[in-house]
Amino acid sequence: xxxxxxxxxxxxxxxxxxxxxxxxxxxxxxxxxxxxxxxxxxxxxxxxxxxxxxxxxxxxxxxxxxxxxxxxxxxxxxxxxxxxxxxxxxxxxxxxxxxx
Numbered sequence: 001x002x003x004x005x006x007x008x009x010x011x012x013x014x015x016x017x018x019x020x021x022x023x024x025x026x027x028x029x030x031x032x033x034x035x036x037x038x039x040x041x042x043x044x045x046x047x048x049x050x051x052x053x054x055x056x057x058x059x060x061x062x063x064x065x066x067x068x069x070x071x072x073x074x075x076x077x078x079x080x081x082x083x084x085x086x087x088x089x090x091x092x093x094x095x096x097x098x099x100x
Contacts (some may be wrong), residue, residue, distance in 0.1 A: 004068035008073060010049075013038045031083035038079040039072040 017089030022028035032078040048065045 001064050001067045001071075004064045005071050005075075008040050008068050008072045009038045009079065012040075013079070030085065031038045031086065035076075035080045035083055040069045040078065041073070044069050 016037045017030045017034040020033045023025065025033075044065055048057060048062040051068050052059050
């Protein structure tokens with residue numbers, strides 16, 4: 001289940017970040033997009049059910065997908081906070097960062 005969560009939150013976010021940067025957008029925009037796709041929703045449930053019905057996916061995998069989706073939705077507010085924290089850290093003077 002942790003692997004599914006890592007793929008959802010980290011894998012999708014890194015892929016989105018790289019794609020947005022390759023299109024020439026600034027890092028701030030890329031981080032916002034990456035945070036926006038760090039979750040999956042109800043469409044994943046439909047795909048998982050279809051995969052099980054077509055015998056392309058074991059039933060146990062469907063449970064991992066549902067658990068990963070729920071956890072990614074719960075973690076999404078924290079993921080959205082990361083770009084703001086990075087911006088705030090970048091604005092702090094270097095001397096102030098070194099003291100902490």
